[in-house]
Amino acid sequence: MHALIQGVILGILTGGVYALMASGQTLIFGIMKVVNLAQGAMVIMAAYLSYQLFTTFGMDPFLAIPITTLLMFGLGVGVELLFLRPLRREDKSELSLLVTFAIALLIEGVLSVTWGTTYRSINTTYANSSWTLWGYQITVVRFWAFVLSLVALGLLFWLLNRTRFGRAVRATVQNPESARLLGVEAQWVSALGFGLGAATAAAAGSIYGLLYPFTPGSHYDLISRLLSIVVLGGLGSVGGAVIAAVIVSTSSAIVAATISPAWSEMTFFVILILVLLIRPQGLFGSVNRGAI
């Protein structure tokens, strides 16, 4: 029982980081109807950027987040303008799968050439510290990772719900034609939205690098998890992605503690298949094009 509760605590804390990655992914889908297969690669790229800032300047990965976020935001906007904009409107969704996968491979290649293929990890002084609470261990890194993910998600919600840009984004998601008639520059919303998705990947990447070792190839594992979280939450629903991330990572911790760690990695996909059978639109997705 103790092992189970311990596992669940750590599962929930990890869920926050996945929520952050998945929120960017689902946002990009909501705005552009593009399934961004490069989201995982962008997370790993940001992890490498934080790694470099940490090893060269001794900068704490948490403090590096504003820098990586800005850099990746710029990269995201660039990717949208260069690779996604030229796609023809009618088959954009299908072609974007190929294009974003190509971008993922490109990023993987660049990372391999720059940093090599061995595992890297960011070892801060507090990497192994933990607090004891009623006999349970709360690891410092995971706790702060969780808190920061919540802060980043809060910022994202604020941006979407309280700013002019957010209104434009939501309008575009609900009805791009009407949004354009009302003067929303859908093209710019797309570019900035993709940039925003990349920025959340950046924030999550800095935190991911603190939690786990990574190689350029780590994005394959990540993207499959992210896709199942996004589908579970309902494509395009940021709130759904957050809840789905916590559900998935907690249940995988429970499976690892009660059945076997060998099955815990499977949990993501079992949940995904069940959702597709029972509620194909996901927990919070609507059948029509809906709100985020």
Added chain:
Amino acid sequence: MQQSNRLWRKGVVAVIAGAVVLTLGACASSSNDAGATASASSKAPLVIGASISLTGDFADSGKAVKRGYDLWAAEVNAKGGVLGRKVTMKLVDDASSPTQVVSNYQNLINRDKVDLVFGPFSSLLTVPASQVAKRYSYAFLEPAGGGPKVFAQKLDNLFFVQPAPVVKSGDVFADWILSLPADKRPKTAAYTELDDPFAQPIAENIRTRFEAAGIKTVYQQVYPAETQDFSAIMAKVVAANPDVLVGGTQNEDAYAQVKTLVQLKFSPKFMFLSNGANSPLEFPTKVGPQNTAGIMSAGDWFPGSTAAGSAGFEAAYIKANGGTADTIDNSSAEAFATGQLIEAVAAKTGKIDNATIITSLHQGEWPTVLGNLSWGADGAPSGSFNLIQWQNGKLVPVFPAATAKATPVYPKPNWGG
């Protein structure tokens, strides 16, 4: 229908063409056994070919092997070569690919007509490569392919240049534990094993020995290679409260196990990790130097070893590559030992051809920087690894007594945090 017919015809043509090429290849090979005997005059250079993973998954380890081969060649040439012949290493990249490695050895043997070949990195590449060497009757000395599949081929031309097959590398830990007086031995054990042919069997061999000696198994768990998060597994280890934790590990999972145990504030009395903890540089940087004390692993070469040529190797390596003795990768030492064996055979027999190497190495013990090596008929070495332990931030051999430089510390000191 028309199209499928055409495709079918194309397929037949391709198959016939393939068959012709294969037959020609076989003819060429049967007439080429001359490669097995030294054809050049005695003062021509001794050309040794090897395929190395300079790119791809094994690139880092491949480069370590290359440093070992190159260093040996430079050292032996400085002494005047092997039987007066200067050694030239011909190293080609296989990109860590088991198909490329086959073409590489075929080219080295058939086209470049090298005198001898050395092995590539990893069992994955050693298996197909050793088949090529066998076909042309080349001796196949290889420093980095020690998995069960390598020896299951039962090749008489293959010699794995390490003290023991990989799956037996942890046996020395069981030897040591069972040599302790009964009241000092652990009573309970937990086993965390990576689902990998180079990790799990090491821990399982130890478990078999421990259970036979009455050490109770309180937890045993095999985890898949994708496992990133060890919180759940280690939480169960903590709940089982074992005296000894045996990790059948590779690298990243070993680091993660240690870090998670530190976070969970549980320090077992004995801890053995089959791999990861034997990396002198990586391990302390990954888990924090304050958390290494008392952790045990298995190794063949270590800085300060008194084995044949070891001091010279250490000095030459640092001169050529910089750094300190602690930064020397074992793969480099194993590659260097491969060259030493050639020198030793030449010195003993006065000849340096493949047939002589094969028959010589099957008899007696051969001194190298890894200690004295000897082989069974399938190329599996019949020695044992050293038990090594982290003491005061350094890896030191602690068992068996013959090679030990310090006495084992137990129970393991608590984590430094």
